[in-house]
Amino acid sequence: MNVRRRHISGIAIAAATALGLGTLSACSDSASAANTDKFDVVAAFYPLQYLAEQIGGDHVHVTSLTKPGQEPHDLEISAQQTAALGESDAVLYLKNLQPAVDDAVSQSEVRTKIDAASLTTLEKHGNEVGGHAATHDTSKNDELAGLDPHIWLDPVRYAQVAQGVGKAFEKADPKNAADYRTRTAALVKKLDALNTEFKTGLADTKTKVFITTHAAFGYLAERYGLTEEAINGLDPESEPSAERVKNLEKMAKADGVTTVFYETLVSDKTAKTIAADAHLKTDVLDPIEGITAKSRGKDYFSVQQANLKALQKALGSK
Numbered sequence: 173m174n175v176r177r178r179h180i181s182g183i184a185i186a187a188a189t190a191l192g193l194g195t196l197s198a199c200s201d202s203a204s205a206a207n208t209d210k211f212d213v214v215a216a217f218y219p220l221q222y223l224a225e226q227i228g229g230d231h232v233h234v235t236s237l238t239k240p241g242q243e244p245h246d247l248e249i250s251a252q253q254t255a256a257l258g259e260s261d262a263v264l265y266l267k268n269l270q271p272a273v274d275d276a277v278s279q280s281e282v283r284t285k286i287d288a289a290s291l292t293t294l295e296k297h298g299n300e301v302g303g304h305a306a307t308h309d310t311s312k313n314d315e316l317a318g319l320d321p322h323i324w325l326d327p328v329r330y331a332q333v334a335q336g337v338g339k340a341f342e343k344a345d346p347k348n349a350a351d352y353r354t355r356t357a358a359l360v361k362k363l364d365a366l367n368t369e370f371k372t373g374l375a376d377t378k379t380k381v382f383i384t385t386h387a388a389f390g391y392l393a394e395r396y397g398l399t400e401e402a403i404n405g406l407d408p409e410s411e412p413s414a415e416r417v418k419n420l421e422k423m424a425k426a427d428g429v430t431t432v433f434y435e436t437l438v439s440d441k442t443a444k445t446i447a448a449d450a451h452l453k454t455d456v457l458d459p460i461e462g463i464t465a466k467s468r469g470k471d472y473f474s475v476q477q478a479n480l481k482a483l484q485k486a487l488g489s490k
Contacts, residue, residue, distance in 0.1 A: 247273060263284070267290070283344070373480050
């Protein structure tokens with residue numbers, strides 16, 4: 173996918189490693205991911221960092237390559253990060269989401285490389301996915317029809333990744349295997365409960381169609397029988413064509429859509445323009461690619477619950 177790049181300075185990297193924002197106890201305030209007395213893990217971005225911290229607990233020292241507030245797709249790897257990656261005990265990443273990370277991992281000698289994409293199933297999603305639309309998505313644009321990396325927004329797939337990460341930690345750090353196993357089971361149980369919340373909360377709604385700026389919610393839509401219509405494709409900063417905008421406005425009227433969703437890490441300009449033209453409301457649906465002061469929650473679970481409430485409101489939960 174064609175994504176704009178922005179270089180991250182060494183100062184920003186130092187700030188990035190404080191990503192816990194005071195809520196994630198295992199996260200370090202040091203720019204170095206190695207040379208601690210714990211199991212040192214480098215995570216590519218927030219959803220993977222969260223898994224590492226929840227599963228690892230006090231046994232791990234986790235740093236993130238992506239700083240709070242930055243679009244993960246935009247990441248470039250600094251020399252400092254490359255050095256820290258090579259000295260870590262493990263790296264947790266999602267292949268094909270961040271090309272710079274993929275390159276750094278492939279060249280690194282880190283012993284344990286955990287690709288989250290290999291721990292569950294990925295699908296091809298266009299700009300219309302989920303529900304009935306999944307069976308007739310005819311997008312011929314490779315950028316839109318590529319493998320969708322946003323697996324963490326589906327609690328079921330995220331639980332599968334968690335189980336795989338837990339097993340990888342057990343193998344790489346056997347002296348703490350029992351604790352990793354216990355913490356993984358607890359996390360999976362919470363994700364199972366979240367799945368039930370979504371399934372119950374979205375079972376009976378006036379419409380099943382929602383519009384987003386970024387095609388990040390395809391797995392979530394398919395899981396709960398919804399249809400996501402994305403203004404842009406898998407790249408959150410791509411621009412929609414005039415024809416796409418016109419078709420979205422027609423679809424919104426036909427399917428009883430009330431809201432155009434935008435996200436916290438990308439400009440809301442396009443969403444608000446389309447909403448105004450089509451006389452629709454706007455609201456936030458967070459892809460949870462990073463936690464910032466603008467996030468509607470302090471961690472993965474609280475933001476997902478905020479997402480559920482936003483969907484219920486927009487879809488007309490009965």
